[in-house]
Amino acid sequence: MSYINLPSDQQAAISDVDETVLRAAVHKCLDEERVGPIHGLDLSNCGPYVATKLHGFQQAIAEYSKAKAHAKRERTRQDALRAGSDLVHAVQQMKGRLKTERQEGELFYIDDQIRPPFHLSKRLSVRVPFRWRASQSADWDHGQLTFVYDFSPQPNYTQLPPKRKPSAAKVARDLEDRLFEEWERLKMQALFSLREFFRKGGDGDAVPEVFSVRPSPHGGGLNNFSCNFWQPERPAP
Structure with missing residues (x-):
């Protein structure tokens, strides 16, 4: 399991996503009430975070397409809009992480x-x-x-x-x-x-x-500071 480095296949998939194309595909999905326009963007290979948001968007579009009553259509459309925005934001976050990782990888x-x-x-x-x-x-x-x-x-x-x-x-x-x-x-x-x-x-x-490693002085094993070798040991309370 990778904790701090994105696998190479995820890096490639994230790099290949064009944000302008993604936004257009999200809007087309809403207009057509189907998820087909987004299938070619390979979002499922961008890592679990993006894949989770993609699944949420697909479910939201499905609920919107099934809605018949006016009030329900308005509510499910807003849900789909939020899910689409969340998906775009998730891709932006992963692109930012990839950029940081590559910059840090130079040193x-x-x-x-x-x-x-x-x-x-x-x-x-x-x-x-x-x-x-x-x-x-x-x-x-x-x-x-x-x-x-x-x-x-x-x-x-x-x-x-x-x-x-x-x-x-x-x-x-x-x-x-x-x-x-x-x-x-x-x-x-x-x-x-x-x-x-x-x-x-x-x-x-x-x-x-x-x-x-320094276990937590309050018991319970490791905490967020236990492995910080460069920090002086904290005195016991």
Whole structure:
């Protein structure tokens, strides 16, 4: 799963969408009360965010085309107008994200294609490879940062205790599921943290090889600051 980098097929699809053509197609869909005019724009390949807005627009057009009573037609047309505007806005947002990603890619790149290990223990770790350079004309330097986190599973007090004591096998499976969920959360926080460091103008030479993640002082595991290796540790309250 990509957290910070758009896959190449999505980049291509987003780049190919002409906003003027998209707006015209949206209006034509409203005029003709069908979604055919928008099918050729390859919007479903622009990523899940655009695909969700596309689905909403298609549903809104379908409701509008089925409406018979005047009041319902007015309401469903307004719904379709909003859904079409949301779709155009979603494409604009993704084009903006792609532009930012390409600009940042001239100075740094963080590899987010990181697979989980086959087996996890309570000492979780995520190794993030990256490259950076001081200017577009400079040579690339490469590095990697390993985030290490000692996970302490906390009991879930919102759930009723089981009527029967779970088997050892079920306890082991449940722990493995929680470890993989926490590992995925750690990976996400690690990637966002390293990207934020470079966005703030951080020097790749200042990135440590290993960083011990700081759990939330209030319990509950990771928070948005746990992987910020460049910030001083916050004192306990």
